[in-house]
Amino acid sequence: MNYGFNSEELAFRDEVREFLADYADLDGFYCQGHRWPEVRSMFSAMAQKNWLALTWPTEFGGLGKGPVHEYILWNEVAYARAARNPLAAGIVAKSIIRYGTAAQRATWLERIRTGDIHFSLCYSEPEAGSDLAGLRLKATLSDDGTCYELNGQKCWQSYAQDMDFLWVLARTGTQDSRGRGLSLFICDKAANGVRVAPLPTLDGDQLNEVFFDGVRVSVEQRIGDENGAWSIIGEALADERHIQFPPGRVRRDLEDLVAWLNDHDLGHDPMVRERMADLAARVLETEMLGRKVLATMVAGGNATVDAAMNKIIHTTVCQDIARAVLDLGGPEALVTGNRPELIWRQSLTETIGGGTSEIMRSVVSRQLLGLGG
Amino acid sequence: MDFDLNEDQQAVLESVERLLAQHAGPARAVALNRAGDYDHDLHAALEAAGFNQIARDLARDDTLAGLEAALTVEAIARSGGVVAAAAQMLVAPALCERTIEGPVAICTVGELTQPTPVRFAAHARSLLVLDDGDAYLVSPAPGTFEPVRTSFGYPMGRLSEGASVEPDREGQALGAGAADTLRNWWRLGLAVEAVGTMDAALGHTVEYLRQRRQFGRTIGSFQAVQHRLSLCAIEVEASRWLTREAAFHNAQPEAVAAAAAYALQAADTLFTETHQLSGAIGFTCEFDLHVWSMRLLALRQELGGVGAARRALVEARWGAA
Ligand SMILES: Cc1cc2nc3c(=O)[nH]c(=O)nc-3n(C[C@H](O)[C@H](O)[C@H](O)COP(=O)(O)OP(=O)(O)OC[C@H]3O[C@@H](n4cnc5c(N)ncnc54)[C@H](O)[C@@H]3O)c2cc1C
Numbered sequence: 001m002n003y004g005f006n007s008e009e010l011a012f013r014d015e016v017r018e019f020l021a022d023y024a025d026l027d028g029f030y031c032q033g034h035r036w037p038e039v040r041s042m043f044s045a046m047a048q049k050n051w052l053a054l055t056w057p058t059e060f061g062g063l064g065k066g067p068v069h070e071y072i073l074w075n076e077v078a079y080a081r082a083a084r085n086p087l088a089a090g091i092v093a094k095s096i097i098r099y100g101t102a103a104q105r106a107t108w109l110e111r112i113r114t115g116d117i118h119f120s121l122c123y124s125e126p127e128a129g130s131d132l133a134g135l136r137l138k139a140t141l142s143d144d145g146t147c148y149e150l151n152g153q154k155c156w157q158s159y160a161q162d163m164d165f166l167w168v169l170a171r172t173g174t175q176d177s178r179g180r181g182l183s184l185f186i187c188d189k190a191a192n193g194v195r196v197a198p199l200p201t202l203d204g205d206q207l208n209e210v211f212f213d214g215v216r217v218s219v220e221q222r223i224g225d226e227n228g229a230w231s232i233i234g235e236a237l238a239d240e241r242h243i244q245f246p247p248g249r250v251r252r253d254l255e256d257l258v259a260w261l262n263d264h265d266l267g268h269d270p271m272v273r274e275r276m277a278d279l280a281a282r283v284l285e286t287e288m289l290g291r292k293v294l295a296t297m298v299a300g301g302n303a304t305v306d307a308a309m310n311k312i313i314h315t316t317v318c319q320d321i322a323r324a325v326l327d328l329g330g331p332e333a334l335v336t337g338n339r340p341e342l343i344w345r346q347s348l349t350e351t352i353g354g355g356t357s358e359i360m361r362s363v364v365s366r367q368l369l370g371l372g373g
Numbered sequence: 374m375d376f377d378l379n380e381d382q383q384a385v386l387e388s389v390e391r392l393l394a395q396h397a398g399p400a401r402a403v404a405l406n407r408a409g410d411y412d413h414d415l416h417a418a419l420e421a422a423g424f425n426q427i428a429r430d431l432a433r434d435d436t437l438a439g440l441e442a443a444l445t446v447e448a449i450a451r452s453g454g455v456v457a458a459a460a461q462m463l464v465a466p467a468l469c470e471r472t473i474e475g476p477v478a479i480c481t482v483g484e485l486t487q488p489t490p491v492r493f494a495a496h497a498r499s500l501l502v503l504d505d506g507d508a509y510l511v512s513p514a515p516g517t518f519e520p521v522r523t524s525f526g527y528p529m530g531r532l533s534e535g536a537s538v539e540p541d542r543e544g545q546a547l548g549a550g551a552a553d554t555l556r557n558w559w560r561l562g563l564a565v566e567a568v569g570t571m572d573a574a575l576g577h578t579v580e581y582l583r584q585r586r587q588f589g590r591t592i593g594s595f596q597a598v599q600h601r602l603s604l605c606a607i608e609v610e611a612s613r614w615l616t617r618e619a620a621f622h623n624a625q626p627e628a629v630a631a632a633a634a635y636a637l638q639a640a641d642t643l644f645t646e647t648h649q650l651s652g653a654i655g656f657t658c659e660f661d662l663h664v665w666s667m668r669l670l671a672l673r674q675e676l677g678g679v680g681a682a683r684r685a686l687v688e689a690r691w692g693a694a
Binding site: 124129130156200202319327352353358 | 521598
């Protein structure tokens with residue numbers, strides 16, 4: 001057993017830290033919606049180091065590194081609050097590598113690797129949130145078999161306002177075929193019939209609705225088999241489990257709270273200290289659960305349950321820290337844009353986005369405890 | 374013992390609810406909050422209908438009608454009304470025989486010396502200030518407080534740069550015992566507002582989950598969800614009873630501290646559970662839940678929050694440490 005990183009991994013971590021020093025004030029993790037041009041240019045700078053393709057096989061232009069390097073990279077980026085890991089180089093590219101045709105790899109991978117194009121994840125719909133397999137957006141193959149027509153609506157798309165392409169999960173089978181009747185498409189956001197509309201959110205940012213009205217997408221833009229999307233999205237998710245909820249973010253929230261308490265001379269209060277000790281232990285809990293996900297992936301195992309446990313605890317600890325921020329911050333914590341308010345605000349949706357805590361609990365109870373249902 | 378509202382109390386509640394149906398509601402709250410405004414129209418309507426003075430007007434044998442005032446404030450909170458109802462209807466009558474000009478804001482001296490956001494301060498014509506052992510009534514000149522940007526559901530203000538308020542010099546001292554009176558009625562007001570606000574947040578969530586379908590059935594029909602909503606309902610109901618009891622006893626310190634300690638803790642649970650169970654839509658501005666939920670967090674920030682209420686309870690029951 002070795003809980004630490006080896007010297008090569010530590011050297012990589014130092015290199016990442018050095019790179020991130022230039023982005024200390026970027027705040028893209030919390031505020032990507034307001035900082036996209038800057039975040040995008042950071043991704044381009046990362047691409048110069050080929051870090052967007054860190055774990056892609058070398059034959060596809062990647063560096064061929066393993067999940068530990070990927071974890072180190074995105075954990076440091078989260079700690080620096082620079083950005084969230086981009087969809088394109090992760091879910092999209094890895095699905096294309098695994099399931100794409102040679103032509104699709106040639107068309108998309110290089111543009112993603114260089115940070116030239118970015119994607120928005122179009123899975124959820126107004127009537128398909130927790131129950132994703134119930135989605136309705138319809139993709140109908142044309143009579144001549146050359147293209148699909150997309151009709152329907154997606155909902156809650158993060159950052160869709162700024163992205164170039166959409167990664168769309170659509171129904172190609174019958175409605176009652178559930179997960180067995182879904183296919184994946186790449187759709188240009190600028191295509192005729194695509195409309196993105198903002199959904200202003202309580203954190204002062206936005207999610208989006210994306211409407212598809214007779215949008216034509218060529219068959220070359222379907223990734224994987226028709227009706228074969230369910231396992232592709234499952235595997236793509238599995239590829240990302242160790243970097244989706246990196247503990248660096250939580251550690252940073254805690255450190256910011258401690259700094260704020262010290263600035264306000266609250267660090268001596270025994271009640272405050274007790275609460276901070278509890279939170280510090282919980283941050284360690286998230287770090288251990290994060291490592292457990294990583295360990296399972298390094299060993300080539302299925303990290304579904306580990307990732308569900310990690311997500312539940314990580315996001316709850318985010319909110320516990322945020323609660324302490326409000327409790328200890330007093331009325332000042334209610335002022336828009338103050339650091340404590342920002343930490344609080346950014347914890348709000350974590351237990352919903354990326355699969356709700358309830359759905360994660362069901363994963364643990366079914367798959368770990370074998371409780372059926 | 375009689376736990377039912379009597380006819381007069383029932384009539385008070387019905388008439389304020391009629392007025393609120395006309396003058397308040399979530400859409401109005403959203404519009405006012407966006408502009409950081411105070412609802413002067415609702416304030417005036419309540420004034421004209423006599424609700425601002427209800428605690429004194431219905432007083433019997435010189436005993437304030439705390440419960441009737443609390444029922445009114447609870448209903449206003451439930452409606453999302455953007456008025457300083459608790460300060461006007463519960464706190465001010467307990468401190469002064471004459472009517473205090475509204476809107477009324479309340480703060481501690483510390484919040485003036487170390488300028489801190491105070492609910493309704495930017496709109497207040499009267500300011501009740503709590504010092505350790507004294508309480509003062511101040512009439513701040515326009516511009517003394519500047520609006521603060523917040524998304525927590527109430528207009529707030531902070532002492533403007535260069536401005537100062539020295540309550541012991543420019544205010545009216547409210548006499549012996551006024552500090553305790555102010556503290557207790559203020560705390561009662563927070564609990565009452567929390568009750569009405571939690572009630573509405575839970576009602577909104579339950580109604581949504583009754584309609585929202587996933588996995589071929591309504592989300593509200595899942596037992597795991599039902600259990601959590603049941604616990605929320607218990608906390609709201611218990612908060613209501615504790616609070617009404619404290620109001621009935623005209624803000625007796627131990628009853629108030631218990632009510633506030635409980636209700637403000639419940640407010641956190643209600644915030645977390647109603648948002649979690651509403652899913653993504655709960656975080657959008659178009660879904661009304663935030664009208665109430667965000668306020669729950671603001672109420673917890675006042676007068677030292679849950680921690681101070683708990684300390685007050687221990688002190689009231691077992692004496693000072
Ligand atoms: C910040 C944020 C970003 C997002 N980004 C994207 C994105 O980029 N792309 C995208 O496609 N989607 C995105 N989503 C959508 C996200 O995937 C959904 O919000 C999520 O799947 C939950 O769906 P819902 O919001 O419709 O909640 P619902 O499914 O309506 O659920 C409401 C509540 O009921 C609970 N519940 C549901 N079923 C059960 C059950 N059987 N037992 C117990 N409890 C249950 C849920 O856990 C939740 O608490 C994002 C969401 C958020 C909040």
